[in-house]
Amino acid sequence: MSATDILFKRVTFIGIGLIGSSLARSIRHTKVTDHITVCDINKAHRDKALELGLADDVTGGFIEAVKDADLVIICTPPGVCGDVAAAFAPGLKEGAIVSDVGSVKQSIIHDVSQHLPDGIHFVPAHPIAGTEHSGPEAGFAELFDKRWLILTPPQGTDEAAIEKVTEMWRRAGSMIERMDAQHHDMVLAITSHLPHLIAYTIVGTADDLGDHLKQEVIKFSASGFRDFTRIAASDPVMWRDVFLNNKEAVLEILQRFSEDLTVLQRAIRWGEGDTLEELFARTRKIRREVIEANQR
Numbered sequence: 001m002s003a004t005d006i007l008f009k010r011v012t013f014i015g016i017g018l019i020g021s022s023l024a025r026s027i028r029h030t031k032v033t034d035h036i037t038v039c040d041i042n043k044a045h046r047d048k049a050l051e052l053g054l055a056d057d058v059t060g061g062f063i064e065a066v067k068d069a070d071l072v073i074i075c076t077p078p079g080v081c082g083d084v085a086a087a088f089a090p091g092l093k094e095g096a097i098v099s100d101v102g103s104v105k106q107s108i109i110h111d112v113s114q115h116l117p118d119g120i121h122f123v124p125a126h127p128i129a130g131t132e133h134s135g136p137e138a139g140f141a142e143l144f145d146k147r148w149l150i151l152t153p154p155q156g157t158d159e160a161a162i163e164k165v166t167e168m169w170r171r172a173g174s175m176i177e178r179m180d181a182q183h184h185d186m187v188l189a190i191t192s193h194l195p196h197l198i199a200y201t202i203v204g205t206a207d208d209l210g211d212h213l214k215q216e217v218i219k220f221s222a223s224g225f226r227d228f229t230r231i232a233a234s235d236p237v238m239w240r241d242v243f244l245n246n247k248e249a250v251l252e253i254l255q256r257f258s259e260d261l262t263v264l265q266r267a268i269r270w271g272e273g274d275t276l277e278e279l280f281a282r283t284r285k286i287r288r289e290v291i292e293a294n295q296r
Helices: 018-029 042-049 062-066 078-091 106-115 159-171 181-207 211-219 222-232 236-245 247-269 273-292
Strands: 008-013 033-039 057-059 069-072 097-100 121-123 124-129 146-151 176-179
Touching: 008 018, 008 062, 008 159, 018 033, 018 159, 033 042, 033 062, 033 069, 042 057, 057 062, 069 078, 078 106, 078 236, 097 159, 106 121, 106 181, 124 159, 124 211, 146 159, 146 247, 159 176, 181 211, 181 222, 181 236, 181 247, 236 247
Parallel strands: 008 033, 008 069, 033 057, 069 097, 097 121, 146 176
Antiparallel strands: 124 146
């Protein structure tokens, strides 16, 4: 297929928040499809999608939304992916492709796959991109440019379906990686889920301080605390579902973190400067590698 071919005659988005609206903008620009339908239970989101030109038509009905769709992209919080799949599955045409954008893969694959009829291809995906903002107006087509997109197709998934989804994300500017779902969830537990958990905790600690001290913390915030507040401003419903649906990997990484934190506490208490410096030098090297990988 050429880079200008129409990949899907009709694409349906189930949910139209930051990721969905950004991808809708991208596939408009790259001519991935002739027609976009947006399904969202929030009428304000449906109206905004029309106003912004993200959709050719909108609906709150799941069966209506997926009628004749060649690709259905689930863009809801992880905890309800299975419920929405159950709602729209009876309306899917044979040969349709279903995908998603969730940051947890094992639970979504389990929850969605059980509702899809034979002849439907499920290609789970996770764009490693985002901001602290949410809603259809928060999206922008360049969100995925030079960012990783991880595909976790279950064994036996149709390769032609995988390639079409891959090409859609390639046109969005993404760098593509295929990965086992279990491995994905462990990797994301350390690179994304644990940092968010720490950010929520630190900002929550500041919020629990006395009013006078809390106001000074806000007033004199250094860059470190500001970075944590940005992360902690992310969608609370989505992140609630992330932690509940990737609990095993998150708890394992959190236990390792707790053990490392205990070592640091001891080093500070006993004045073990060499231990602290060695750790800081090692982590500084990781920062350089992140920059070199263009992932800052």
